[in-house]
Amino acid sequence: MKKIKRNHRLFSYIIITILGIYYLTPLIMTGVYAFGDEWGKSLLPTNFTFHWFNELFNDQAFFLSIIRSFILSTIVLVMILIVMIPSVIIIYLHYPKIDKLLQSISVLPYAIPGVILVTALLKTYSKTGVPMFVVLCGTLLISPIMYMGIRNSLQAINTKQLIEAGQMLGSNMITIIFKVVLPNLRVGIVLSSIMVFSGVFGEYVLTNLLIGGRFETLRIYMLRRMNENGHLASAVMVCYFVMIFLSGIIIYYFSNKQKLQLKKIKLTKKIKMSQEITNSAVEESPL
Amino acid sequence: MIRKKNYWVGLLPLFIIAIMFLFVPIIIMFLASFQLDVTNEFSMNNYIQALTNPYYYQAFGNSILIAAVSSVIGIVGSLIFSYALIGLSESAQEKLTLFSNLAANFAGIPLAFGFIIILGNSGLLKMVFPILKSFDLYTWKGLVLTYTYFQIPLATLFIYPVMRKVKKEWQESAEMLGATTFLYLRKVVFPFLVPTISGTFAILFANGMGTYETAYALVSSNVGLITTRIAALVAGDVYAKPNVGSALSVVFVVSMICVIFISQYTMKKLRKDLA
Amino acid sequence: MSYLRLENLSLSFDNKPVLNDISLSVKKGELVTLLGPSGCGKSTLLRTIAGLEIPEAGTIYLDNVEIQEKASRERNIGMVFQQYALFPTMTVYDNVAFGLNVKKVNRKQVRAKVEKILELVELTEFSDRYVPQLSGGQQQRVALARALVVEPKLLLLDEPLSALDARIRKQLQLEIRLIQKELGITMIFVTHDQEEAMRISDRIYVLSEGELKQVSSPKELYSQPKSQFVAEFIGDYNQIQLTDLIGKIELNQCNKYFARPEIISFQQIPDSIGVSVVYEQEIILGNTIRYQFKTKEQKLLFVDRLNNGENFSVETIEKLFIPECELLAIKDL
Numbered sequence A: 001m002k003k004i005k006r007n008h009r010l011f012s013y014i015i016i017t018i019l020g021i022y023y024l025t026p027l028i029m030t031g032v033y034a035f036g037d038e039w040g041k042s043l044l045p046t047n048f049t050f051h052w053f054n055e056l057f058n059d060q061a062f063f064l065s066i067i068r069s070f071i072l073s074t075i076v077l078v079m080i081l082i083v084m085i086p087s088v089i090i091i092y093l094h095y096p097k098i099d100k101l102l103q104s105i106s107v108l109p110y111a112i113p114g115v116i117l118v119t120a121l122l123k124t125y126s127k128t129g130v131p132m133f134v135v136l137c138g139t140l141l142i143s144p145i146m147y148m149g150i151r152n153s154l155q156a157i158n159t160k161q162l163i164e165a166g167q168m169l170g171s172n173m174i175t176i177i178f179k180v181v182l183p184n185l186r187v188g189i190v191l192s193s194i195m196v197f198s199g200v201f202g203e204y205v206l207t208n209l210l211i212g213g214r215f216e217t218l219r220i221y222m223l224r225r226m227n228e229n230g231h232l233a234s235a236v237m238v239c240y241f242v243m244i245f246l247s248g249i250i251i252y253y254f255s256n257k258q259k260l261q262l263k264k265i266k267l268t269k270k271i272k273m274s275q276e277i278t279n280s281a282v283e284e285s286p287l
Numbered sequence B: 001m002i003r004k005k006n007y008w009v010g011l012l013p014l015f016i017i018a019i020m021f022l023f024v025p026i027i028i029m030f031l032a033s034f035q036l037d038v039t040n041e042f043s044m045n046n047y048i049q050a051l052t053n054p055y056y057y058q059a060f061g062n063s064i065l066i067a068a069v070s071s072v073i074g075i076v077g078s079l080i081f082s083y084a085l086i087g088l089s090e091s092a093q094e095k096l097t098l099f100s101n102l103a104a105n106f107a108g109i110p111l112a113f114g115f116i117i118i119l120g121n122s123g124l125l126k127m128v129f130p131i132l133k134s135f136d137l138y139t140w141k142g143l144v145l146t147y148t149y150f151q152i153p154l155a156t157l158f159i160y161p162v163m164r165k166v167k168k169e170w171q172e173s174a175e176m177l178g179a180t181t182f183l184y185l186r187k188v189v190f191p192f193l194v195p196t197i198s199g200t201f202a203i204l205f206a207n208g209m210g211t212y213e214t215a216y217a218l219v220s221s222n223v224g225l226i227t228t229r230i231a232a233l234v235a236g237d238v239y240a241k242p243n244v245g246s247a248l249s250v251v252f253v254v255s256m257i258c259v260i261f262i263s264q265y266t267m268k269k270l271r272k273d274l275a
Numbered sequence C: 001m002s003y004l005r006l007e008n009l010s011l012s013f014d015n016k017p018v019l020n021d022i023s024l025s026v027k028k029g030e031l032v033t034l035l036g037p038s039g040c041g042k043s044t045l046l047r048t049i050a051g052l053e054i055p056e057a058g059t060i061y062l063d064n065v066e067i068q069e070k071a072s073r074e075r076n077i078g079m080v081f082q083q084y085a086l087f088p089t090m091t092v093y094d095n096v097a098f099g100l101n102v103k104k105v106n107r108k109q110v111r112a113k114v115e116k117i118l119e120l121v122e123l124t125e126f127s128d129r130y131v132p133q134l135s136g137g138q139q140q141r142v143a144l145a146r147a148l149v150v151e152p153k154l155l156l157l158d159e160p161l162s163a164l165d166a167r168i169r170k171q172l173q174l175e176i177r178l179i180q181k182e183l184g185i186t187m188i189f190v191t192h193d194q195e196e197a198m199r200i201s202d203r204i205y206v207l208s209e210g211e212l213k214q215v216s217s218p219k220e221l222y223s224q225p226k227s228q229f230v231a232e233f234i235g236d237y238n239q240i241q242l243t244d245l246i247g248k249i250e251l252n253q254c255n256k257y258f259a260r261p262e263i264i265s266f267q268q269i270p271d272s273i274g275v276s277v278v279y280e281q282e283i284i285l286g287n288t289i290r291y292q293f294k295t296k297e298q299k300l301l302f303v304d305r306l307n308n309g310e311n312f313s314v315e316t317i318e319k320l321f322i323p324e325c326e327l328l329a330i331k332d333l
Helices: A002-035 A051-058 A060-094 A096-111 A114-125 A132-141 A144-156 A159-168 A173-201 A205-211 A218-228 A230-271 A274-284 B004-032 B045-052 B054-086 B090-105 B109-119 B124-128 B130-134 B140-163 B168-176 B181-210 B213-219 B226-235 B242-270 C042-050 C092-102 C107-120 C136-148 C166-183 C194-200 C218-223 C228-233
Strands: C002-013 C016-027 C031-035 C057-062 C077-080 C154-158 C186-191 C203-208 C211-216 C238-240 C256-259 C272-284 C288-295 C300-306 C319-323 C328-330
Touching: A002 A051, A002 A230, A002 B054, A002 B090, A002 B109, A002 B124, A002 B140, A051 A060, A051 A230, A060 A096, A060 A132, A060 A144, A060 A159, A060 A173, A060 A218, A060 B004, A096 A144, A096 B181, A096 B242, A114 A132, A114 A205, A114 B004, A114 B181, A114 B226, A114 B242, A132 A205, A132 B004, A144 A173, A144 A230, A159 A173, A173 A230, A205 A218, A205 B226, A218 A230, A218 B109, A218 B213, A230 B090, A230 B109, B004 B242, B045 B054, B045 B242, B054 B090, B054 B140, B054 B181, B054 B226, B054 B242, B090 B140, B109 B124, B109 B140, B109 B213, B124 B130, B140 B181, B140 B213, B168 B181, B168 C077, B168 C136, B181 B226, B181 B242, B213 B226, B226 B242, C002 C042, C002 C186, C016 C042, C016 C186, C016 C211, C031 C042, C031 C194, C042 C077, C042 C154, C042 C186, C077 C136, C092 C107, C092 C136, C107 C136, C136 C166, C166 C186, C166 C194, C186 C194, C194 C218, C203 C218, C203 C228, C211 C218, C211 C228, C228 C238, C228 C256, C228 C328, C238 C300, C272 C300
Parallel strands: C031 C186, C031 C203, C077 C154, C154 C186
Antiparallel strands: C002 C016, C002 C057, C203 C211, C238 C256, C256 C328, C272 C288, C272 C319, C288 C300
């Protein structure tokens, strides 16, 4: 296989380099713009400065927008967890047909994008007394990410067998779910939570069109600044990139944890009978 | 033990939310599309407006053009990228997949801004490479260039896992039977990928059609796109004609569903073994 | 006159030697097997002949032409893989016709050739089926047909039957041998199953850790192993300590002694070496009964007899007899 592999690897390096240039240039240039002072006729500025960042950090609106985004994301996340986790578990265990249906609903955001949803929502709720903030939160709750994330975790940890083992050992359903299933789901839930959180944090369409005027989130702030002062805007972008990068690392860390957890489960299945592991998982959790 | 019958109670919150914020609004929007804006009479006028007024159907055409071109580039780019990924070590593949997913997150304002900096009217790249000076970012071509940035990672999300299923023994067999790498890719790998490609194309196309933030940040209303037009109709101060917006939305959703069906149909034609 | 000749072939992976100065030759129309335990390098050797691995040193001659620099697709060598590697989106017909279509053979000829080869492997009715609809054995026959239809100079088979059930495996072993003889095609077969090798080969090359241990016909390989490794790998040789042997033995620098279980006698015979034993138990192997004994040095000794109803009063036996000419003496390090 060496010959074919060698050619392949060469191709890989070339392509990654080309694509790397395409993907990194806007990012790097945004960063340069954020630190740059004066420009001649060249790519790089003649002076570097923190001036723009200073201005940014002195702008109260900046911090307020971050706080607002944070509040929105947290509220939505908490509500999703409260509503989704039990729902997914119930559907997965008792309503396999709905489960199948909902899996195909993960294409919903593509058939009905934000703008269309906004149209429908405004038509429905604009004259009623329902505050738009509630409408926004409610809509963001319908998140395929959390559904698919939890569902796939449930499948990967062999929930049905865990429950059977627990029942054989004599405990009731609720105890099993709280003390066995949920702890094993923890990593999967954390992973999906991070993705939902960063998704809402970066949400623009729904937020802006429903309540944008009165509730400036980070993204809305970004757009405002972009039209006012390019340098400041790029400073904001840089901060935003850093946040995304950090959340990316956290996601990487947790998805590795999940992979390790799943590997452990698969490995021990090969060595012992599956019943034994589920028994030990049940025993380890305080029952 | 709770009897099976009562489990659906636990699903009530989800049902209620789905009904309140998804099903009911969509139905209301659908109904509203048949009502005139000011008088609320029932009429097909909104649809007539949507389909005959060049302000709207040109926007539709623009969106279709940009979505289609960026989807094709996205898929081709993703095929090349995925094939390149597979030639690397496992850990490199993991890290690059992560980066690819992150890149998809940059869509929207940061992306538009990044491109404005490098290729806008006084873009930095234009200073360094004068040949680029004639490139206008604020046209449909600029939008395609920008859209491709997130279309490729989105396509990779679907194409890469399926490409990994391609067995190296297929290539070895093809080699022994005299085929060049290119012939092997064309006759063995490509048919294998066809279902994924057609499904992914539908998703990319719908994504390209439905994207709002990037387009708005880049060209606001200068290049008419269906999403910005609908938004302006529905939430704008001056032009508020929400019912026409509703009609446009319905047309949008219906055409998206058509696209999905067409892609399924072509796939079945090309892969008779899956029929 | 050798059709395929390998001279001093060497190859390493990550600085670990996998093939160590290997030379071998195959005559035209022969079926030669590369036999050895997992990791001995037999698959790597086969793939090097195919051109899928590049050797660091050595030459390969096929029909008197040097081929080690040539790309796989130019070597005119066919290959059948362990996991069949059939193209998943094509019918049986298209799979088999693949190589011919690459060569741009005209459609009529393609049809004639494909139909003929499908008849040979008895898959004519399956011509329009898709791969997932076939059983393992059928898929392997398609792989065989696909490789044969382009009339390669040499056919390489890399453990083609290892993934199949025992019964199908035996059936296909015979079929492959028959096809090979009928077409007169030169074949190199790789397997770790010594019974399989014995059943179908003209000659067997035994490999261990990247080196050739012995090359012989099946019969010769079985009755005259030249090293301890081969003796232990082929058949169920008993290894006997020198101190257990009673009788006149020429030492000749040999230090290991082997005897096959089926030639050990319960009764005194002329010109034999004796071994003092105690009977332990009998094991039924199917058409063979294996009698287990223990020597004075506490080593196990097995004697095989055909399970044909003959009764041997083995419990009282105290001494076994090995014909002198059948006692294998090997000088091993």
